[in-house]
Amino acid sequence: MADKMMTADEAVSRLRSGMTLGIGGWGSRRKPMALVRALLRSDVTDLTLVSCGGPDVGMLAAAGRVRRLVTAFVTLDSVPLEPNYRAARESGSLELTEVDEAMFLWGLRAAAHRLPFLPVRAGIGSDVLRPGSGLRTVTSPYEDGEVFVAMPALRLDAALVHLNRADRRGNGQYLGPDPYFDDLFCEAAAEAYVSCERVVDTAELTKAAAVQTLLVKRHTVTGVIEAPSGAHFTSCDPDYARDDAFQKHYATTPWPRFAERFLGGDERAYRAAVRSWREADR
């Protein structure tokens, strides 16, 4: 039986510059931040990110690792606009393929189903379809003759997601109210890395929670990473809420200073730096 346990650094060492990388979660919710921090410690760069964007996008953009972003939005939720993302966009260093939320979902579904595209009634008449977007339309072959956006499959070289629990084989469980699109990210990717708050025995997954919480199936997972507080400072319901005070600090601190203070070492050093910030600065 395959044991897929690895460290965050081992997972990231399997990624290459230039990859198309899907990042799960949504905005500032259940983002695989420990994996993003590992990515920031590596020299992987020139990435195309596919993400319902939050601080994952902001941090990787601030560190100059992102060439292109495919998204419908980037937000910190309690801070509506992501400052590092905005700075990267306004300086022209970050290309954007902007799609609607439904187009994004349909694109992941197309990739998961190995389809080249899926038709979606979204985007027509709006500027997501402007010249240069690369998006094309498709006409219904039936009597209605309607025209839709042919949303291309969002195929991923790799996906990073964070869940509440997983077993060593890659069965992943969410315990909060929303699965977001994490299963689809894994299904759309050639390789998927699942970090989780706690690795448990398979039998334990369904002891206290319904079987419907088993979101990610092991045949779509390459590596499992145990990362307690691995979504910090985004939310990871019901294990913890978003750390809004720290997120505000992130959003108001110049990136070099933030990176130096919190991201210079490994994950343990990060947690220690956050603890000392909490004691000293609040």
Add this chain to the structure above:
Amino acid sequence: MSRSPSRAPGAPAAPPSRAEYCVIACAEAWRGAGEILASPMGTVPSVGARLARLTFAPDLLLTDGEALLIGADGTVEGWLPYRQHLALVAGGRRHVMMGASQLDRFGNQNISRIGGGSPPRRQLLGVRGAPVNTLNNPTSYWVPRHSRRVFVEKVDMVCGVGYDNAARHPATARFHDLRRVVSDLGVFDFGTPDGSMRLVSVHPGVTVREVREATGFPLAVPEEVPCTREPTEEELLLIREVIDPAGLRGREVPEGAGR
């Protein structure tokens, strides 16, 4: 003017604030909507949707702002994670009231960026679900500070589809339906022959001239412009004591601020 949430029995209620007229105007967007999802974005539309549900639109569905459908008293009655929310949009049984960084005379809306070139002058949120919303279910807009910066001749990026763009794609846009725009100055719709914006009512204390001066395009104005209707006593009580006792609506639309 200070207002305490509860007043002594028999004491006269404070007159409606501007924010409360805005709440009423937003609530009216969902009158007669039936058993559909109301998706309000922003404080005033959220108070308005809950008011509609507690009074004249009892069958509305509402969420907790995340993944749960909740009853008037907060009881969970269903599950609506993002992926199902997007399926519900495609099915059309929803009326969303979105914000707008820019809105033009045909109802094209922008929440993505300021500046049409590359790079953008200001990067904003992104298109979010505005394209799918406007092609699939009734859509209204809420603008807490009516100004020429928001009401522009031409938006820098079309996120929400307006009537001129919808007219170019009649088959795909067969469910396109912009219902109303509510601002801190008044209520607007697109009930003109060419689908351009029209003034429907001004909030008490606002003049038509004030609205015209704060709008960056020619606005259709009927000869008689009524005032936004008065809240009933029951509605005022619900707004002040049940739905928004902390007065968050007044933060979005401060009384007499900035004009």
